[in-house]
Amino acid sequence: MADILLRGQDITRRWGGLVAVDRVSIDLRRGEVHAVIGTNGAGKSTLINILSGEIPPSGGRVELLGQDATGWSQPRRAQAGLGRSYQRNTIYPGFTVFENCRLAAQARTPRPWRWWQSAQACPDSNAAARAVIERVGLQEVQQRSAGLLSHGQKRQLEIAMCLATGPEVLLLDEPLAGMGAEETERMLALLAQLKASHAILLVEHDMDAVFRIADRITVMVNGAVIASDTPDAVRASPAVQAAYLGGH
Numbered sequence: 001m002a003d004i005l006l007r008g009q010d011i012t013r014r015w016g017g018l019v020a021v022d023r024v025s026i027d028l029r030r031g032e033v034h035a036v037i038g039t040n041g042a043g044k045s046t047l048i049n050i051l052s053g054e055i056p057p058s059g060g061r062v063e064l065l066g067q068d069a070t071g072w073s074q075p076r077r078a079q080a081g082l083g084r085s086y087q088r089n090t091i092y093p094g095f096t097v098f099e100n101c102r103l104a105a106q107a108r109t110p111r112p113w114r115w116w117q118s119a120q121a122c123p124d125s126n127a128a129a130r131a132v133i134e135r136v137g138l139q140e141v142q143q144r145s146a147g148l149l150s151h152g153q154k155r156q157l158e159i160a161m162c163l164a165t166g167p168e169v170l171l172l173d174e175p176l177a178g179m180g181a182e183e184t185e186r187m188l189a190l191l192a193q194l195k196a197s198h199a200i201l202l203v204e205h206d207m208d209a210v211f212r213i214a215d216r217i218t219v220m221v222n223g224a225v226i227a228s229d230t231p232d233a234v235r236a237s238p239a240v241q242a243a244y245l246g247g248h
Contacts, residue, residue, distance in 0.1 A: 003030040004063075005199040006051065006082070006169045011060035013046050013223075020046040022223040023060070028169060028199035033191060035202045035210045038220035044203045045087075047220070048171050051201070052084045053077040065168065078107075083167030085158045087174045093147025097138055097157055100146050101129035104164035132163040136190055152183030159190065170194065171201045176209055188213050211235065219243070 006028040013021040021043045028034050036044050049055045051062060053074035062070045064080055072080070092100050105128035133142050136156045141149060146157055155175050162170060172191075176184050184206070191200060191213055204210050210217065211231045218228040219240050227237045234240055 003199075004028065005030055005065055006201070007061075007063040008047070008051055009061045009063070011047065011050055011062070012058045013043075013050060013055070014058045019223050021050065021057075024218075024220070024223075024225050026051075026201075026218055026225075026228070028201055030168070030197070030199050031195055032215040033195050033200045033202055033213050034216045034218065035204060035214035036218045036220060037204065037207070037210060041222075042220040043223040044220055045173065046223075048084070048173055048201065048203055052082060052171055078165060078167075081166065081168040082171065083162035083165050083169070084171035085155075085162055085173060085175055087177060089154050089158065091146045091154060091157055091161070093145065095146055096143050097133060097146055097149070097160075098129055098142045100157060101132050101160050101164045102126060104161040105129050105132075107165060128164050128166075132160040135163060135193075136160040137186065150183070152179050152186065155179070155183075155187060156190065159187075159194075163194075167198070169199045169201075171203075173203045174205065175202070176204055176206045184209060 004027050008024060008026045011021055011024045012019065024047055036047065038044050050057050053072055057070065061068065064077055064082060069077055092103070102125050105125040106122065133139055136159055138153065138156055138160060141153060146154065149157060159175065176187055179187065188209060194200065202214065214231055216229065217231055217234045219226050219234060221243045226243060227234050227240050
């Protein structure tokens with residue numbers, strides 16, 4: 001059985017009288033892409049925000065790499081090995097691709113005591129930036145300003161910036177949004193490559209892509225899980241068909 005790197009147990013989040021996430025349990029394993037799907041308002045973004053440490057749960061427990069991380073801040077979880085991307089681009093458009101990745105790498109291992117040394121001269125950060133740029137396939141544009149990249153390249157850059165922090169768990173929020181067919185294929189190939197060494201949570205609306213790439217799918221409706229299984233089992237589930245996929 002693959003290593004469980006991130007686990008949510010009975011995660012609940014209430015906003016006043018509204019239950020946005022209702023006792024959701026989820027395991028993320030190294031070597032797997034675990035997709036979370038559901039209509040708008042199903043609780044997907046709230047769940048990923050709780051797992052990443054952006055908002056606290058009202059109840060339940062989060063374990064990261066075998067440790068109770070429920071009370072950890074987002075920076076502490078990031079330092080411990082959790083990376084995430086967002087629905088909107090979070091790059092520095094005026095900096096080059098390389099500079100974006102170098103800055104992300106520096107955040108992983110800040111060196112405030114080396115105040116006399118230029119950040120640009122840090123060999124570890126530079127090496128990490130070069131490695132992740134090659135891994136995501138952006139070598140040819142690494143000196144281009146990030147704001148001039150295509151939409152798909154910007155999403156690749158976000159993944160590279162995530163990887164530069166050295167995570168073992170990746171939480172990816174709609175990385176395929178707005179992509180054309182060719183860009184989607186590149187991103188799916190990248191995710192397939194990354195899953196061997198990472199546990200990946202994928203929140204995505206592109207169902208064709210989800211059923212191609214996911215090893216496991218969790219389906220949420222009104223904050224609760226109605227199914228969590230292999231893609232074939234989820235596709236065949238009458239409850240899922242009725243609530244989300246539109247089958248009979």
